[in-house]
Amino acid sequence: MTQDQPQDDAPYYRIEQVAARTGLTKRTLRYYEEIGLLPPPARTEGNYRLYSEADITRLERILALKEALGLTLSEINAFIQMEEERDDIRALYHETSDPAARLAQIERAAAIARQQLDLVERKLRTLTNTRDALQERLRRYDALREELAGQKIVGD
Amino acid sequence: MTQDQPQDDAPYYRIEQVAARTGLTKRTLRYYEEIGLLPPPARTEGNYRLYSEADITRLERILALKEALGLTLSEINAFIQMEEERDDIRALYHETSDPAARLAQIERAAAIARQQLDLVERKLRTLTNTRDALQERLRRYDALREELAGQKIVGD
DNA sequence: GCCAACGTTTACGTCAACGTCAAGGTATGG
DNA sequence: CCATACCTTGACGTTGACGTAAACGTTGGC
Structure with missing residues (x-):
């Protein structure tokens, strides 16, 4: 009911939204977490991943390094x-x-x-x-x- | 301008020498040829690959693209x-x-x-x-x- | 003429970076 | 209360870019 998503203070995204926003797949996001590239994000009560803006920022940094540097x-x-x-x-x-x-x-x-x-x-x-x-x-x-x-x- | 094949100054290299020069392995050279990245080089009578300077130049171009662009x-x-x-x-x-x-x-x-x-x-x-x-x-x-x-x- | 060093193709092995089910838990509209 | 849509963790499959081993031919020195 009173979930953590007031309109002006909802800095958390579920995996599908992050995937859509970054162009990655959900599998890739889990994989990056699995190999320690992404820090484990927060979780809901029901064990869903909740990504913060900081997480997404880091993700975009990773993608930039991947694209531009080819690392x-x-x-x-x-x-x-x-x-x-x-x-x-x-x-x-x-x-x-x-x-x-x-x-x-x-x-x-x-x-x-x-x-x-x-x-x-x-x-x-x-x-x-x-x-x-x-x-x-x-x-x-x-x-x-x-x-x-x-x-x-x-x-x- | 007409130096197609000087006598003793052979402009051709065998695979091992090309590998040493580029830092690649022989396998990698054959692989690049296999996937069409490198054009099939000349061959000796005994079917040995003979790489020309042009081949090596192209190889170095490929490596530069690989390293710098991360393609x-x-x-x-x-x-x-x-x-x-x-x-x-x-x-x-x-x-x-x-x-x-x-x-x-x-x-x-x-x-x-x-x-x-x-x-x-x-x-x-x-x-x-x-x-x-x-x-x-x-x-x-x-x-x-x-x-x-x-x-x-x-x-x- | 022989043999060690180098070459050839063929084919299976490996590792990274995911894709793709499978089996189940969770939130939500009707 | 249930359907369905999204989530979870395994676990196995795939693809790119090679490594590696096998079986065999070629070249050069003694």
Whole structure:
């Protein structure tokens, strides 16, 4: 009856809705949870999964990494793990009084970030090259088209 | 310009050498050929595969697409197919006298290139965002490090 | 002429990333 | 109270991208 879904405060979605919204299947959502890529979402009294906006945000991040970087699920897992390690370190940082320990934590996080940045920049370079080549090609097509338009008039 | 087959400087490589050069396995090379991703290379009298520099170039192109774009093999196949279609169209173009037909061919090729460009640019955007986020993170780490250095002195 | 190293095809094995039932529990309109 | 539509957890099937082993041919050195 008084379920948890007031209209202005209903930040939870059932699996089918999340599937529809992300374009994934329900199976895929359960699978991602199964392999630890998605944290287990909340559950209803009847054991239904309830995804929050945060869950969906994370999902969309996963999909972006999958699409754009072409990473495997375990690579994505590692990638996100590192991102969260930053948060952990941030939390730890404020609970750590020893400056040397703090420094070590920062160094660890920074090393991870640099590693990820390297990976991303490598892919960016190849992608940029491909884009430039395609743009150059399109320019040539445009030139050819103009040339043709001229020919057409002349040949007419 | 006519170096089709120099005598001792053979521009042909056996499968093991190609594997070593590209970091792939022999199985993978045969597999790529099997699914039509690599054109069947030349053969020796004894039926050994002989890869040309062009074959290796194409292979490296495939690997770049795999690494940077994260495409599946069939997607790579389609991608390259389009690129070759452009060449075909280019050849056809010069054998076609009818300006209207030429224009149609150019339009077809341009449409393909635009489609590819869209794909590449979508991935580029996500990648650029990821890179910017990582750089921002690294800057924050640097700031934290400086802050720590200050604390260290103060606390000393 | 032989043999070890490298090649060939054929075929089954594997692992990731899901798809697809099957058997049952849960919410809801009539 | 029941139908039905959505959910749950297994459990087995499928596909892409190879690995691996078997059975056999080729090449090069001694």
